[in-house]
Amino acid sequence: MPIIETLSERPEPIAPSTLGCAVLARFEREPDTLVIPVVENGRPVGLVERTAFLQKIAGRFGHALYDNRPISFAMDAEPAVVEGDTRIDAFSDIMLRGGPAALLRGFIVTRNGRYHGVGTAATLLKAATDRQREYDARMADQTAILNDTRAQAITAARAKSQFLAIMSHELRTPMNGVLAVAELLRRQPLNEAAQAHVQTIVDSSESLLRILQDAVDLSKAEAGELELNPIATPLRAVMDDVQSLWEPRASQDGVTLMVGYEGDTELAAVIDGVRLKQVFNNLIGNALKFARNGVVEARLKAWVEGDQIRMQARVRDDGPGLDADRVDSVFEPFVHGSGPDGAGLGLSICRQVVDRMGGRIWAENNQGRGATFAFDLTARRAVVEVEPPSNVSDLSELNLQSAPHILIVDDNATNRVVAQALCEMFGCSSELAEDGIEALQAVQENRYDLILMDIKMPRMDGVQATQAIRALDGPVSRIPIVALTANADPEDAKHYLSIGMAAVVEKPIKPERLRMAMNAALSTTQAAAADENGDGDGEDARAPRRRAARRA
Known part of the structure; x- marks a missing residue:
């Protein structure tokens, strides 16, 4: 913090015996001089403030009273005196408590009690302004540094979040395959020890998937990208x-x-x-x-x-x-x-x-x-609409007895094997495609009752394939499509449904959930066909099945 000495000016002092006319002449010669110190034997004894002195001279009989008399008759005999090593902020507080008049009168600066200089309200104001300007500049620099640091941190956090999301997907794909195969094994006639081993595989895999999801969510939160869907x-x-x-x-x-x-x-x-x-x-x-x-x-x-x-x-x-x-x-x-x-x-x-x-x-x-x-x-x-419960078991009996023919579309071989085994378990026949392009070609060459569609695939992904199928002419454009995806985000699921998918099933595939989604999708299609043929119960019949598909 600066001290008062740094603000002081060093005007030439005058003696107490100096005549008033000499002081007036000096003020006229030095228009920028605001105060003149009065010093005797090196020590301050008074202060002549420009405005106050000129007011006295300009008054009635002013020249007669002061021109030929010592300045001691017109000076401020009790000016504010401050040692030069006093902190500016401390002295400013003292002067402010004295009111505006104290600032206008100015003050004398001493060093060990001897005259060293003078100060005025203008010098204090300039010091305060300079100090504020320096403070603002420092704060601006610090703010810029903080903003830059924050931007770098956010960029790094987002990069980490994106990296974890990619790694999570790469790890989820094989883990989902492990879980799906384990689910198939659980349904086989295994002895008690083997069932325990399978359960260990399931528990460990699910634990790893939860850790992956937690890591991705934490990274999103740190990057400010943890989104809510209220x-x-x-x-x-x-x-x-x-x-x-x-x-x-x-x-x-x-x-x-x-x-x-x-x-x-x-x-x-x-x-x-x-x-x-x-x-x-x-x-x-x-x-x-x-x-x-x-x-x-x-x-x-x-x-x-x-x-x-x-x-x-x-x-x-x-x-x-x-x-x-x-x-x-x-x-x-x-x-x-x-x-x-x-x-x-x-x-x-x-x-x-x-x-x-x-x-x-x-x-x-x-x-x-x-x-x-x-x-x-x-x-x-x-306020939510209360939906009547749908009988999923009835849907199962209604549709899968007809042994529908399924097209399984997935670029991962393990996922295709698992989906094919589940279709066989449900009594369905199936064919395989490795990406959206193969699926689009297959539906134009063969008849399918339902498509199980992976989302992330090379060449043409599940979303693009669905949109392409829906754009075809004829009944093929209405084949029910069930999404199989590790992207369980509600906004993603909403998007998949909006482009024409009938249901979304999260990986790792649970047999019950897949069966429920397939039943609901097939039932909705059958009800729509019955409507077109004039058989049906119309919208009332399809509503519970659509709700079942959404829940799946």
Whole structure:
């Protein structure tokens, strides 16, 4: 911080005996001089301020009173005096407390009590302006550096996110094949030991896929690209889905899983239901690792406040609990709760998702009786149309008895083998194509009842192939197409349906889900054909089948 001495000017001082006419003459010669110090024996005794002195001279009898008298009669005998090493900001505060008059009078600067210079309001103002200008320049430089650093960090995070997305896809493809083959093996007449080995393959593969998804989501969050898709979501259905997903796994682990929902069963919130389930899935998966006495509770409480829905979610386990020094850091990336299992990503993803939803998430230690992970959310209330349940088993009996002929389109040989084996299991015949170009040629040369279409393929992908088939003339343009994809993003699925696909089935392929989607797609086509022939029940007959296809 600059000191007062750096602001002082060094005008020639005058003695107290200097006549007023001499001072007036000097002010006339030096129009820029604002104050003249009065010094005796090297020490300041007064200060003549230009404006004040000229006002006295200009007054009635001014010249008669002051021209031939010593300046000591007209000077300020008690000026502000400050040592030169005083900080500018400290002295400025003192002067400001003295009011505007103190600034106008100016001040004398000393060094060890002896005259060193003078200062004025103008010098203080200039110093303050220069200081502010320097501060603004420094802040501008720092802001530019920070913006540049932030831009570089975002670019790096996006590059990492894109790299992880590509690597995730490359790893998912073989892992999906492993899981699909394992699902086929589970349906074979194996002995108990072999079934256990197959289950280990399934569990390990699903765990790896979850880690991959967590890594991709965390990278997206760091790059500011973690997107939400808020839609009308029935909250009871969310908990039903969570229970259906985790009950088999909990049963295998010998854990009692209690999933509960407290609230209006028809209550729906405008929220990203997929991300909400992801948070529950990560918290429940984490709790199952540490359930010591075999109990995990997952509960969601929801109630209405005006047009908002308040949600309180709790996931509790009865394991060893959290280490005291990790309660606050457990949501950081690569931090484990009470043990070494996992990659330490799931809880961090939970925090990122809850934060993006505008909520709050935290952990509580239950004093040696496990841990509780809690999060609170608020969302707009939604009104959803209650759909009558469709009888999937009836759809199965209705369609697959006719042994439809299926075209399987996938560039991955393992995926083609798995899909063909599943079609055989369902009693369907099938043919194979390796990309969209082969599929487009096949549908123009042969008759198929349904197409199972992969999305990412060389030469022509699944989206392009679907659009090309829909652009053909005649009945071939209406062949039902079911997408088989690892791109489970809701926006992607919505796009696939919008271009004419009948359903979307996520990889790794679950036989029940694939059968349900095929049934629904075939049933919708059959109902449409019946309508055209004048047999049908029309739209009412097709509606539940379309809903079944969307759910698949």
